[in-house]
Each structure stands twice: as C-alpha cells, then as structure tokens.
Amino acid sequence: xxxxxxxxxxxxxxxxxxxxxxxxxxxxxxxxxxxxxxxxxxxxxxxxxxxxxxxxxxxxxxxxxxxxxxxxxxxxxxxxxxxxxxxxxxxxxxxxxxxxxxxxxxxxxxxxxxxxxxxxxxxxxxxxxxxxxxxxxxxxxxxxxxxxxxxxxxxxxxxxxxxxxxxxxxxxxxxxxxxxxxxxxxxxxxxxxxxxxxxxxxxxxxxxxxxxxxxxxxxxxxxxxxxxxxxxxxxxxxxxxxxxxxxxxxxxxxxxxxxxxxxxxxxxxxxxxxxxxxxxxxxxxxxxxxxxxxxxxxxxxxxxxxxxxxxxxxxxxxxxxxxxxxxxxxxxxxxxxxxxxxxxxxxxxxxxxxxxxxxxxxxxxxxxxxxxxxxxxxxxxxxxxxxxxxxxxxxxxxxxxxxxx
Amino acid sequence: xxxxxxxxxxxxxxxxxxxxxxxxxxxxxxxxxxxxxxxxxxxxxxxxxxxxxxxxxxxxxxxxxxxxxxxxxxxxxxxxxxxxxxxxxxxxxxxxxxxxxxxxxxxxxxxxxxxxxxxxxxxxxxxxxxxxxxxxxxxxxxxxxxxxxxxxxxxxxxxxxxxxxxxxxxxxxxxxxxxxxxxxxxxxxxxxxxxxxxxxxxxxxxxxxxxxxxxxxxxxxxxxx
Numbered sequence: 001x002x003x004x005x006x007x008x009x010x011x012x013x014x015x016x017x018x019x020x021x022x023x024x025x026x027x028x029x030x031x032x033x034x035x036x037x038x039x040x041x042x043x044x045x046x047x048x049x050x051x052x053x054x055x056x057x058x059x060x061x062x063x064x065x066x067x068x069x070x071x072x073x074x075x076x077x078x079x080x081x082x083x084x085x086x087x088x089x090x091x092x093x094x095x096x097x098x099x100x101x102x103x104x105x106x107x108x109x110x111x112x113x114x115x116x117x118x119x120x121x122x123x124x125x126x127x128x129x130x131x132x133x134x135x136x137x138x139x140x141x142x143x144x145x146x147x148x149x150x151x152x153x154x155x156x157x158x159x160x161x162x163x164x165x166x167x168x169x170x171x172x173x174x175x176x177x178x179x180x181x182x183x184x185x186x187x188x189x190x191x192x193x194x195x196x197x198x199x200x201x202x203x204x205x206x207x208x209x210x211x212x213x214x215x216x217x218x219x220x221x222x223x224x225x226x227x228x229x230x231x232x233x234x235x236x237x238x239x240x241x242x243x244x245x246x247x248x249x250x251x252x253x254x255x256x257x258x259x260x261x262x263x264x265x266x267x268x269x270x271x272x273x274x275x276x277x278x279x280x281x282x283x284x285x286x287x288x289x290x291x292x293x294x295x296x297x298x299x300x301x302x303x304x305x306x307x308x309x310x311x312x313x314x315x316x317x318x319x320x321x322x323x324x325x326x327x328x329x330x331x332x333x334x335x336x337x338x339x340x341x342x343x344x345x346x347x348x349x350x351x352x353x354x355x356x357x358x359x360x361x362x363x364x365x366x367x368x369x370x371x372x373x374x375x376x377x378x379x380x381x382x383x384x385x386x387x388x389x390x391x392x393x394x395x396x397x398x399x400x401x402x403x404x405x
Numbered sequence: 406x407x408x409x410x411x412x413x414x415x416x417x418x419x420x421x422x423x424x425x426x427x428x429x430x431x432x433x434x435x436x437x438x439x440x441x442x443x444x445x446x447x448x449x450x451x452x453x454x455x456x457x458x459x460x461x462x463x464x465x466x467x468x469x470x471x472x473x474x475x476x477x478x479x480x481x482x483x484x485x486x487x488x489x490x491x492x493x494x495x496x497x498x499x500x501x502x503x504x505x506x507x508x509x510x511x512x513x514x515x516x517x518x519x520x521x522x523x524x525x526x527x528x529x530x531x532x533x534x535x536x537x538x539x540x541x542x543x544x545x546x547x548x549x550x551x552x553x554x555x556x557x558x559x560x561x562x563x564x565x566x567x568x569x570x571x572x573x574x575x576x577x578x579x580x581x582x583x584x585x586x587x588x589x590x591x592x593x594x595x596x597x598x599x600x601x602x603x604x605x606x607x608x609x610x611x612x613x614x615x616x617x618x619x620x621x622x623x624x625x626x627x628x629x630x
Contacts, residue, residue: 374442
C-alpha cells in the first residue's frame with residue numbers, strides 16, 4: 001500500500017519541530033532537503049556497529065568496503081551509468097566541479113581553448129570555470145538569458161555552432177528560476193562540434209529521472225543533501241574513457257597503485273580521484289537516500305507540482321509581487337521579489353511564523369545582475385510539504401506587507 | 406517570541422527626516438553590501454568642528470534603513486569628535502551601551518542580519534574620519550597654472566593630515582622658481598577652507614623635490630604628449 005503524505009511527513013523527524021512558536025513550515029528544500037529517518041538510521045548504525053574505513057582485511061573493515069562498493073553501485077543504477085567505476089565520491093557538487101575543472105579541464109585547455117557557461121549557473125559551476133579560463137588563457141563566454149530570465153537556447157546553439165568551444169558547463173535546472181534545460185538536445189549539439197559537456201545536476205537529480213547514458217553527458221555532478229541525503233557527500237560521474245587518462249586532483253592515501261621513493265603509480269579511476277579517507281557515513285547515507293527516493297510513490301512528485309501551482313496562484317494574488325520563476329514546467333520552486341520590500345525582511349518575518357524560505361542572491365549573482373535585482377526570495381518544495389506550509393507563508397507575507405509598507 | 410521588527414525599529418525604517426543629498430557636504434562616504442544590495446550614503450556639513458547639517462540615503466532592507474535613520478537622529482548637531490566617539494562605541498558594542506536605548510537588541514540575536522544594521526555605522530564613521538578623501542576631491546578641482554593636470558594627479562600633494570581643529574596639507578611646486586610660488590599655496594588653502602569650513606594650513610616643501618615620476622600614469626602620458 002502506498003503511504004499518504006502524512007505518513008511521508010512522519011518519516012522526517014525535523015518536521016515535528018516548533019520554530020519560534022509555530023510548527024515548522026520548511027520551504028527550503030532546494031537548498032537542503034530534510035533528512036528522513038532511514039538515512040539518519042543508516043549513518044547511526046554505521047557508527048554504532050562499525051565506524052571503520054575502507055580496504056582493511058578485518059571483518060569490520062570488509063563490511064565497510066562492501067557498503068561503499070554497494071553504494072557506488074546504487075548511484076550507478078540510480079543515474080543509469082554504464083559502470084560503477086564511472087562514479088567518483090566527492091564532498092559535494094562543488095568539489096565534483098573543481099575536480100573535473102582541475103583534471104579534465106586543465107588537460108583539455110593545456111594550450112588554451114574556449115569555455116562556455118550560462119548566465120543561469122550557480123557560482124559552483126561558474127567560478128571554477130572562470131578561474132580555469134584565466135589560468136589557461138582560455139576564452140570564457142557566458143551564454144545569455146532572454147528578457148524573461150530563461151536561457152537563450154538559440155544564442156547558446158549559435159555559440160556552440162562556432163565550433164571552437166572546448167568545454168560547456170551547464171546546469172540541468174536553475175536553482176534560482178527553476179527552469180529545466182533541455183540538456184539532451186544541447187549535449188547532442190555540442191558533441192557535433194566535439195565540445196565536452198559538464199552538467200550540474202544538483203537541482204535536477206531529485207526531481208528529474210536521470211539517465212546519463214541516454215543524455216550522453218560527459219560529466220554529471222550532484223550533491224547528496226538535496227537528494228534527502230547527508231551533507232558532505234557528492235558525486236562526480238564521468239565517462240570511463242574520459243576519467244581513464246586524467247591525472248589525480250589530490251594525492252595521498254588510497255589513490256595509489258604503488259609508491260616508491262622514485263615514483264608513484266596512481267590507482268585506476270575512481271580511486272585515483274578519491275585521495276584520503278572517504279566520508280563513509282556520508283556514502284552510506286547517500287545510498288540510503290537513493291533507496292528512499294527510488295521507493296517514493298510517484299504521487300509524491302506530482303504532489304510537488306500541485307503545490308507549485310497552488311503557491312503560484314496564492315502568490316500571484318499579492319499586490320506588486322514580481323514572480324521570477326517562469327510559468328512553465330519548472331522545478332518545484334518559486335522565486336519572487338517586491339519593489340519596496342527587501343527579500344531579507346520577508347525571510348526574517350517568515351521565520352517568525354516558522355516558515356523557512358531562502359533569500360539573497362542564491363549563489364547566482366551573474367543571473368541576478370542580468371535580472372537587475374541584488375536579491376530575491378525563494379520557496380521550494382519537498383515531498384513533505386502541504387498547502388498548510390504555503391498558507392503559513394502567505395500569512396507571513398501579508399503581515400510583512402502590513403508592517404513594512 | 407518578540408518580533409525583530411518592533412514598532413520603534415519600524416518607525417525608524419520609515420523615517421525620512423534626514424533623507425537628502427548634500428552637494429556641499431564637507432564629509433561624505435558610501436558603501437554597498439553587494440551580497441544583498443543594501444546601500445548607504447552619509448553626507449555631513451561640518452563647520453567649526455560641529456555637524457551642522459547631515460543627510461543620508463539608504464536603500465535595501467528595513468533594518469539597514471532604520472539603522473541609518475536612527476544614527477542620523479543620534480549624531481545630528483553633535484561635535485564631530487563626539488559623533489565619531491559615539492559611532493565607535495556602537496561598532497565596538499554592536500549597539501548602544503545603554504540597553505534601554507538599544508533598538509537593535511533583537512537584531513543582534515540574529516547574526517545573519519547584524520550586518521544590515523552595522524553597514525550605516527561604518528559608512529558614517531568613514532565619512533567623518535576620512536577628511537582626506539573629501540580634500541582629495543577638492544584638490545582634484547585645482548589645476549596647475551601651466552599644465553592641463555590637477556595638482557593632486559600631478560603629485561604635488563605630499564600629505565593630507567587631519568588635525569584637532571582642521572587639516573594640514575603638505576605640498577610642493579614643480580620648481581622653486583615657479584612663477585606662482587607666492588600665490589598658489591594660498592589659492593589651495595582658500596579652496597579647501599572655504600569649501601570645508603575648517604581651519605586649513607598649507608605647508609610648502611621642496612624636500613623631496615617634485616619629479617615627473619610623482620604624477621599618475623595618466624598624467625604622465627598627458628605630459629609627454
């Protein structure tokens with residue numbers, strides 16, 4: 001029997017909290033999704049009954065080794081990669097992108113080249129490439145957005161069609177506008193011109209069924225904590241043939257084949273890129289989160305869309321509101337602003353009502369500059385949200401407008 | 406829980422009594438918190454060491470606007486030195502030491518919003534302590550009698566030092582035989598003292614002597630043409 005929304009809510013212990021005298025209304029899942037009990041339990045169990053590291057020969061360590069290998073396999077299955085060794089564990093999407101930029105990127109741009117990102121990118125998929133372009137004397141192009149804040153696909157295609165782009169780093173879905181990009185089509189276009197594509201799937205991975213093989217992405221990255229997993233764990237997927245010849249990013253323990261005083265031979269991928277002791281509890285938590293998400297009933301996701309529609313209708317009725325998220329098939333999030341109220345004031349007052357929302361530049365300053373505003377407010381939904389959360393938000397905004405205007 | 410947005414704070418947020426631009430300001434500073442877009446400008450007219458007029462412009466969140474208006478209220482009419490001391494106490498204690506007058510107590514419980522209220526304090530402090538910045542602006546409007554370059558960019562100004570009752574400007578001339586050596590320093594003295602209304606002393610020195618290397622790069626290009 002499928003669980004109800006209330007039963008799903010009960011899986012998240014944080015939802016029980018009283019915040020500033022109100023029940024918690026958590027509308028910030030696009031920043032971090034709350035952690036369900038099974039994920040917490042999996043990590044607790046690891047620490048209580050094991051807490052050893054990978055690769056030892058005693059029983060506890062071989063259990064850990066098995067758990068990490070199984071988690072890697074689970075990630076592979078979840079994103080439909082061809083092989084387990086295409087999955088590298090990192091501490092999050094940011095580290096994944098830095099890893100790829102500093103190994104693959106640096107290798108491809110040895111003699112200069114051309115990196116393209118989009119105006120929509122999160123700083124994590126913007127700054128590493130901007131830096132790399134500077135360091136390798138490469139051209140750096142930001143593919144523009146249209147007036148409505150959506151990606152100018154035609155302009156991006158034109159840039160790709162120049163045929164001189166080495167690397168395209170692009171988000172699968174915007175954390176600020178919620179726009180979902182038709183990346184399959186873009187990847188195909190890029191590959192026609194031998195451009196490599198790195199996809200930031202941090203926002204998409206929890207909302208869009210993922211098939212990296214069918215997408216044909218060269219690299220695909222995401223974080224655990226937006227997927228109902230723990231913080232401090234992330235994934236860098238890359239095609240095996242691309243990982244194969246890359247130099248290590250960090251060096252040290254676990255990433256070697258053999259070390260002699262004269263020379264060190266590095267391990268094969270993925271281990272070559274996983275120097276040091278892994279975040280074992282994080283990996284186990286991520287595995288559990290993937291199991292949790294995979295088992296969620298499909299209505300959970302439909303439910304998020306329903307909430308999005310409900311929230312849009314409610315917000316639209318507020319005077320002067322500027323909805324930044326396009327009215328299209330977006331992620332379940334809504335960004336908005338008001339002409340005479342700063343988003344931080346909305347955020348603090350909402351918090352006094354127990355409503356958790358995100359405010360500020362959302363780590364997308366280039367995008368907000370293009371949109372002509374320094375800050376926005378954003379609400380985003382998870383499987384535990386209900387219309388009550390949106391009603392509480394509306395009540396807090398109404399109050400904010402009453403006292404601030 | 407008491408709201409962070411209590412009535413006094415909200416009232417200051419809507420208080421525009423001192424909201425104005427002062428083109429004749431003797432002291433001026435602005436700053437922007439690029440993370441949230443809060444922006445503050447403070448302008449003062451200081452005469453005889455006293456703030457006789459002030460104006461501010463603040464854009465952004467209510468906390469920032471309230472803190473700006475509140476500070477303007479507190480320091481309007483004070484002796485400059487007392488205003489500076491008051492602001493330094495505010496910055497050190499993140500608010501007034503007298504808790505009955507501390508309209509920001511609820512804000513400082515919330516570290517993510519503290520910067521909203523401290524930004525205007527730093528701006529006002531910068532404005533009142535950086536006489537030299539305003540002096541620089543004035544000096545840039547004074548041109549060497551023989552060259553198309555202002556005396557600041559030409560490198561004639563060696564030092565701008567605030568004193569207890571005004572400002573000391575140490576400058577040189579392009580050569581001791583300069584035809585206007587007698588009158589030019591007086592012209593500089595008058596320009597600054599009339600504009601700022603403060604005691605201005607100009608000290609002329611030829612040690613070290615001026616050379617073209619003292620001019621800004623742009624000025625050197627102009628000179629070499």
